[in-house]
Amino acid sequence: MMEKSARAALAQDLVRWLQRHVLAISFTLVLVAVNLFSWLIIWFLRLPRTNRIGTPLADLITHKNTAPLPGSHEPDLPLQFARLLVTLFITSGPMQLIVDSLLVLVVLCIAETRLGKRRTVLACLFSAVGGAVIGLLICAAINTLQDHWSWFLRIPMTLNPITLVIGALMASIPFSDFLWRRRIGLVGYTSLILLVLYTGNPGIYCALGAALIGHLVGRIWHGPVKDANLTGKSGSYETRHLLGAVSTVLALGPLVTASSKVKAGFFTPLGMFLSPDHATSASLARCLARNNKASCYAQYGFTPGHTVGGAILTLLMPTLVMLAISWGIYHGRRVAAAASLVLNGLTVVLALLYYLVFPMTIGDGLTRAIRHGAIPSLLVISLPPLIFCLFLIHNMRIFLVRTISSRLRIGWGAILIGFVATAAGYIFYASASPTSFRPSATMSTILSELPELYLPNGIAGRFHPSMVPRTLTGVIVSDAVGFIFWMVFLVVLLDWMRSSVIRNESEHLRAGTLVQSGGESMSFMTTWEGNSYWFSPTGRSAIAYRVLHGIALTTTGPFGDSDEFMTDLDDFTRYCSQHSWSPVFYSVHKPQRDQLALRGWSTLKVGSEMVITPSQWQTRGKKWQDIRTAINKAKRDGITDVLTTFNDAPWDVQSQIVDISEQWAELKALPEMKFTLGGLDELRDPRMIILYAIDAGGTVLGVTSWMPTYRQGRVIGWTLDFMRHRTDSPNGIMEFLIARMAERLRDQGTVDFMSLSAAPLAGMDPDQDETPANTEFLQHALQMVADLMEPAYGFRSLFFFKRKFQPTEHPVYICYPDPAQLVQIGLAVVQAYLPNLTASQALDALKAIMPSGSSKEKSKEQGPEAGDHGGEPGNTPKKPDKHEGESRTSRKGEPQT
Numbered sequence: 015m016m017e018k019s020a021r022a023a024l025a026q027d028l029v030r031w032l033q034r035h036v037l038a039i040s041f042t043l044v045l046v047a048v049n050l051f052s053w054l055i056i057w058f059l060r061l062p063r064t065n066r067i068g069t070p071l072a073d074l075i076t077h078k079n080t081a082p083l084p085g086s087h088e089p090d091l092p093l094q095f096a097r098l099l100v101t102l103f104i105t106s107g108p109m110q111l112i113v114d115s116l117l118v119l120v121v122l123c124i125a126e127t128r129l130g131k132r133r134t135v136l137a138c139l140f141s142a143v144g145g146a147v148i149g150l151l152i153c154a155a156i157n158t159l160q161d162h163w164s165w166f167l168r169i170p171m172t173l174n175p176i177t178l179v180i181g182a183l184m185a186s187i188p189f190s191d192f193l194w195r196r197r198i199g200l201v202g203y204t205s206l207i208l209l210v211l212y213t214g215n216p217g218i219y220c221a222l223g224a225a226l227i228g229h230l231v232g233r234i235w236h237g238p239v240k241d242a243n244l245t246g247k248s249g250s251y252e253t254r255h256l257l258g259a260v261s262t263v264l265a266l267g268p269l270v271t272a273s274s275k276v277k278a279g280f281f282t283p284l285g286m287f288l289s290p291d292h293a294t295s296a297s298l299a300r301c302l303a304r305n306n307k308a309s310c311y312a313q314y315g316f317t318p319g320h321t322v323g324g325a326i327l328t329l330l331m332p333t334l335v336m337l338a339i340s341w342g343i344y345h346g347r348r349v350a351a352a353a354s355l356v357l358n359g360l361t362v363v364l365a366l367l368y369y370l371v372f373p374m375t376i377g378d379g380l381t382r383a384i385r386h387g388a389i390p391s392l393l394v395i396s397l398p399p400l401i402f403c404l405f406l407i408h409n410m411r412i413f414l415v416r417t418i419s420s421r422l423r424i425g426w427g428a429i430l431i432g433f434v435a436t437a438a439g440y441i442f443y444a445s446a447s448p449t450s451f452r453p454s455a456t457m458s459t460i461l462s463e464l465p466e467l468y469l470p471n472g473i474a475g476r477f478h479p480s481m482v483p484r485t486l487t488g489v490i491v492s493d494a495v496g497f498i499f500w501m502v503f504l505v506v507l508l509d510w511m512r513s514s515v516i517r518n519e520s521e522h523l524r525a526g527t528l529v530q531s532g533g534e535s536m537s538f539m540t541t542w543e544g545n546s547y548w549f550s551p552t553g554r555s556a557i558a559y560r561v562l563h564g565i566a567l568t569t570t571g572p573f574g575d576s577d578e579f580m581t582d583l584d585d586f587t588r589y590c591s592q593h594s595w596s597p598v599f600y601s602v603h604k605p606q607r608d609q610l611a612l613r614g615w616s617t618l619k620v621g622s623e624m625v626i627t628p629s630q631w632q633t634r635g636k637k638w639q640d641i642r643t644a645i646n647k648a649k650r651d652g653i654t655d656v657l658t659t660f661n662d663a664p665w666d667v668q669s670q671i672v673d674i675s676e677q678w679a680e681l682k683a684l685p686e687m688k689f690t691l692g693g694l695d696e697l698r699d700p701r702m703i704i705l706y707a708i709d710a711g712g713t714v715l716g717v718t719s720w721m722p723t724y725r726q727g728r729v730i731g732w733t734l735d736f737m738r739h740r741t742d743s744p745n746g747i748m749e750f751l752i753a754r755m756a757e758r759l760r761d762q763g764t765v766d767f768m769s770l771s772a773a774p775l776a777g778m779d780p781d782q783d784e785t786p787a788n789t790e791f792l793q794h795a796l797q798m799v800a801d802l803m804e805p806a807y808g809f810r811s812l813f814f815f816k817r818k819f820q821p822t823e824h825p826v827y828i829c830y831p832d833p834a835q836l837v838q839i840g841l842a843v844v845q846a847y848l849p850n851l852t853a854s855q856a857l858d859a860l861k862a863i864m865p866s867g868s869s870k871e872k873s874k875e876q877g878p879e880a881g882d883h884g885g886e887p888g889n890t891p892k893k894p895d896k897h898e899g900e901s902r903t904s905r906k907g908e909p910q911t
Contacts, residue, residue, distance in 0.1 A: 037131045038122030042115050045103065045175055049111050052104050101173040101217070102142065114175045124198070125182035128189040133235065134182045137228050141181020145224025146173065152219045177221040180206070181228025188236035191673045195239075200256065204263055212267045253409055258344030260402060261354060265336030331500035338504060342511050348413040349422070349510045351406050358399035365395045411849070414543055414695075417510045425506040432502035436495045437464060443491050444481075450488035451481040467495040521547045525573075528556050530724040533573035534603060535623065535733045535769040538721035539690055540569045541699070544849075548586050550578050557586050562842035565835065566595040569690065571602040580609050587831070598839055599829040601690060607827040617829045622813075624770035624821035628759035640818055641753050644746030651744065652710040655754045660697040660704055660719075667706065670714040671697075678738045689846040692719065692735040703732070705755050707747050715740055716747040718755065723767075732759065733769040752819060770816045772826060
């Protein structure tokens, strides 16, 4: 019965999917049927295969002052345009039909669900016609360069079914969520620009024009986008994905160029520079020696390629390596980013040698080279990888997943062995059988040829004469050298990716086990990336810390066996002294603070943790009006809450949570905070749970995450960490989620407490706190940091927001032994929270703060309003009222400092 029920549910899902994508499926089937029917007619009538579709640009573009091409005649423009339009539906062969059909199906499925059937059809028609006109105008503009580009006119121009539907995809961008707008735009435009730059097929210009027109049409239909005022800054999660996508484009470019029938793109030199069809140093020298007007660097063959299978094979292996690196960049692997820097940097260096250094060896070759276009060609080839390298260097801090050093050493050893073995094998064969090559192999020619066999498709052949294999064995040996080496490199790289782990993995796993033995409400954050660990002599307890500016700053207090906590304070202090560090216990509770104060430590209150007892949860009385309103409003609107883990949530829900998080990151002048504040990466721990609100249409409106607190392996409480909502979510969504979590825990009756944590650097009151004299400087410094961060994060508004739930407040403290190190302590706290802060971001934050006057005074104005009024913040971030203070705290509920 259960199996039948599952099959029935699956069948219902399939039916619903078919109903939502009727247009996409119908058009794809019609496209396949039309192509099969046309091929059948062509076969039946025995029509010639050549020139069945497409038309030379010379027949479409009138180019003045140019003599007719050989065999040309006055074109019949209507007929030529009719032949051109036919290529919107008819593909060049079965393989192309399969690829185009799949792409058309995917594109229309995306567009149809966002635009509807009528608008999808209109977007296709408008964009296809307009795109064809724009593409022809671009080709006409290129035709003005006919002195050097006369070959362009002889390229058969064809369109593609993608040209017909790409406009609908781009028209759907304004109707998509924020993250999908970015992804559709990135993938769509990047793919088109890849084809334009690396192949230059005139028909792709039309597809690019269709995409631009479709995007414009979609924007007109939709109107202004609500979150169009976002800064455009990506969080580290999305930045890694964007860099991975760009890396993929650079990896596929040479393969696209080598396999294309048309090689007329502006980046074709870059693709050909890494591909088999290359100009050797000898051919370059002959060209530079002649007094010709043609560019010596436009010799890459803007004609159908004739690449042999072996050369494609040697191109394929480096491409696979670069794709593996792109995958690693996408997933935040540091070794992948480093490998990408090396390989892209190598391309830039070799281009410099070929275009500038090598011509110096040919008399006045450098002067001739510059006259023949060396500088533009060098820029075209070197700028893309160079700019990408600069972006990688700038964002290297976001690649947090490292590889075990022992694996790195083993991998480099394997690469070295592979290089030595293949080089020795090639040298031995060439020496034993010199007549297998033309000219006959000598030791000098063997050594000069050897580098070419390893570099992607013979870049070294541009600098040294080539030895051409004359026998089948010689061909196999020559091709096998590079193939085997790159295969070894690929296997090693994949092993590095698979074995990439967070720093100090064994200690991290050990700490993860101890935290389940015992700890406080915030102890679970000690399992996050970035912490180092000290373990007690018995191994039953531990302290998480990070060393910054000579300060060993702890992440809360000890965890594990609670009987050892007080002893741990002294033992950890001695451990720090042995390493010349100054210990600072951060965000500890009163028992540990009192113990340290007895030892003469200075202490300072830095916040208040908000704790709720689920068994006593109720919402009766006037002070609970806002919470009751939020719950009742959610029920009326059909909003429900779902409790699960991030990994167990449906893929669509996970994607929407990422979307919400990226929206939050876009609204911040400063980067995401770390240390005691979790983000997307921390959600993936299966021990953390999420509670999200979803409406009847399947849209996730808000999400909260909760950290467990253990005692002897049993969860005794949950602490709020991650808390974000959509910019257009209804008011009260956060109140609803927190209230529902309290109700769930009350009904379960299995936990002792529910902590709302505390806003970082909030809850400090210099006017009311009894502050010892020797802590005033640090308090004022932290207060200043809190004031500066308030406009960006709204921690005080968050502090007052949590008071709506009538929690019990428990103070948390920072404790330090040496008041002379207050400057280092302040710097350590700031760097712990903002490890990726750049000077430009700090300046942007200051600019946002300064014009509006005292942020401290504004916080005092916003705070009580945020606490007394019930609307969920974030919907109108431009308004300087109570919603502004809360809109900046979409991340309300991040854990305490």
